[in-house]
Amino acid sequence: MADLIDLKELEEKVILIAVSTGDEDGTPASLDELSELASTAGAVTVGRVIQNREKVHPGTYLGKGKIEEVKELIWELGATGVICDDELSPAQLRNLEDALDTKVMDRTMVILDIFAARASTREGKIQVELAQLKYRAVRLVGMRNSLSRLGGGIGTRGPGEKKLETDRRLIHQRISQLKEELEDVKRHREITRQQREKNFALSGAIVGYTNAGKSTLLNRLTDAGILAEDKLFATLDPTTRSYRMEDGQQILLTDTVGFIRKLPHHLIEAFKSTLEEAKYSDIILHVVDCSNPQMDMQMHVVKETLKDLEIVDKTMVTVFNKTDRLEGQGEDQIRQVPRDFSADYQVRISARTGEGLEELQKILQTIIRNRRVYLEKTFPYSQAGRIQRIRKYGQLLKEEYREEGVAVEAYVPAELFAGLYGD
Numbered sequence: 001m002a003d004l005i006d007l008k009e010l011e012e013k014v015i016l017i018a019v020s021t022g023d024e025d026g027t028p029a030s031l032d033e034l035s036e037l038a039s040t041a042g043a044v045t046v047g048r049v050i051q052n053r054e055k056v057h058p059g060t061y062l063g064k065g066k067i068e069e070v071k072e073l074i075w076e077l078g079a080t081g082v083i084c085d086d087e088l089s090p091a092q093l094r095n096l097e098d099a100l101d102t103k104v105m106d107r108t109m110v111i112l113d114i115f116a117a118r119a120s121t122r123e124g125k126i127q128v129e130l131a132q133l134k135y136r137a138v139r140l141v142g143m144r145n146s147l148s149r150l151g152g153g154i155g156t157r158g159p160g161e162k163k164l165e166t167d168r169r170l171i172h173q174r175i176s177q178l179k180e181e182l183e184d185v186k187r188h189r190e191i192t193r194q195q196r197e198k199n200f201a202l203s204g205a206i207v208g209y210t211n212a213g214k215s216t217l218l219n220r221l222t223d224a225g226i227l228a229e230d231k232l233f234a235t236l237d238p239t240t241r242s243y244r245m246e247d248g249q250q251i252l253l254t255d256t257v258g259f260i261r262k263l264p265h266h267l268i269e270a271f272k273s274t275l276e277e278a279k280y281s282d283i284i285l286h287v288v289d290c291s292n293p294q295m296d297m298q299m300h301v302v303k304e305t306l307k308d309l310e311i312v313d314k315t316m317v318t319v320f321n322k323t324d325r326l327e328g329q330g331e332d333q334i335r336q337v338p339r340d341f342s343a344d345y346q347v348r349i350s351a352r353t354g355e356g357l358e359e360l361q362k363i364l365q366t367i368i369r370n371r372r373v374y375l376e377k378t379f380p381y382s383q384a385g386r387i388q389r390i391r392k393y394g395q396l397l398k399e400e401y402r403e404e405g406v407a408v409e410a411y412v413p414a415e416l417f418a419g420l421y422g423d
């Protein structure tokens with residue numbers, strides 16, 4: 001992940017820390033993910049500590065005894081910091097930093113850091129900076145300690161080349177300024193969306209857990225040329241492409257930022273305008289990596305996040321991806337065909353090999369057709385322009401040139417239907 005690391009920076013060696021509140025809460029898997037996040041942000045994991053507790057310690061995250069243990073471990077392993085698997089309160093951050101006498105980070109900080117390095121468009125950068133500033137505004141005390149101690153590393157990176165503010169008054173000024181800029185961008189987006197609606201094209205948003213294969217799918221369907229990588233959060237900015245199907249109909253598909261468990265609240269807030277693409281789309285394509293052992297948890301996280309974003313009552317298509325990885329895993333696995341009965345449609349595909357894409361296309365065609373109106377009419381030759389519109393926005397099934405005009409059978413968008421009658 002060399003692209004994220006400034007080589008001159010001191011390599012951070014971190015110990016991951018989590019509190020497990022039950023046997024089945026998936027803490028080890030969550031730490032695996034945190035370790036991947038840390039490495040994406042340029043830190044090496046040198047140790048892990050899980051404390052079993054009824055709940056997180058309100059003052060110090062871990063209990064007293066465990067803190068002593070971690071302190072020794074830091075010394076033994078030569079760690080330069082610790083990362084907690086939950087978002088810490090300002091007090092927890094400060095207290096833990098005092099107790100451990102080392103740099104303390106949390107999951108949110110790491111995710112924000114990755115987003116900061118990845119943001120490339122104006123909108124993406126504004127959104128990330130806003131989320132970072134809101135996170136920092138209440139944590140300046142603890143953070144300043146870590147800043148002076150390390151002078152770089154996770155938690156200090158801003159989007160692009162920008163260094164983050166450390167003055168509270170300036171932070172609040174900057175937050176208002178960014179909010180205004182974001183409004184600007186939003187207005188622009190609104191206009192584009194309205195123009196799109198005039199085109200009568202249906203739209204679909206591709207959502208899903210990070211690394212599920214969303215960008216790979218859009219690339220496969222539309223030659224979008226989006227960067228798809230085996231990395232967390234490879235995509236931040238939405239890309240929209242028109243997908244023309246074999247029957248000539250088209251649908252606008254948008255690739256979106258991936259979700260993850262414990263997605264920082266500030267990020268969801270900040271990325272709302274990006275995720276609005278999903279809110280205003282007609283169809284949600286939920287891409288699931290069905291080769292991932294954590295599949296069920298990941299699907300749950302995506303569904304909950306969609307609920308948080310008030311993205312409900314959409315036509316849902318669950319797309320189980322990476323089926324190529326399931327093959328050769330033996331009889332036992334094959335019997336466990338992934339299913340999602342809460343979705344309107346489900347399909348199993350491999351965006352890599354192309355398997356199942358025809359079925360996905362059929363599903364999309366069915367959805368489009370269900371939203372269209374059947375039309376059977378003979379247009380006089382003077383109204384040839386209307387047939388053009390049907391061809392462009394609908395699906396022309398039959399076109400027969402007769403003496404009195406052109407006899408047409410077609411499926412057309414309901415919005416277009418009325419305009420096709422009359423003189």
Ligand SMILES: Nc1nc2c(ncn2[C@@H]2O[C@H](COP(=O)(O)OP(=O)(O)OP(=O)(O)O)[C@@H](O)[C@H]2O)c(=O)[nH]1
Pocket residue numbers: 208209210211212213214215216217227228229230231232233234235236257258259321322323324325349350351352353
């Ligand atoms: N084996 C296999 N790998 C796949 C398939 N689809 C995607 N991948 C791989 O999975 C990794 C992630 O793919 P992306 O398309 O970047 O995933 P994403 O959902 O866009 O991820 P983010 O943008 O990070 O949220 C890449 O290494 C892809 O090559 C598939 O059908 N089979």
Ligand SMILES: [Mg+2]
Pocket residue numbers: 214215216227228234235255
């Ligand atoms: Mg992507």
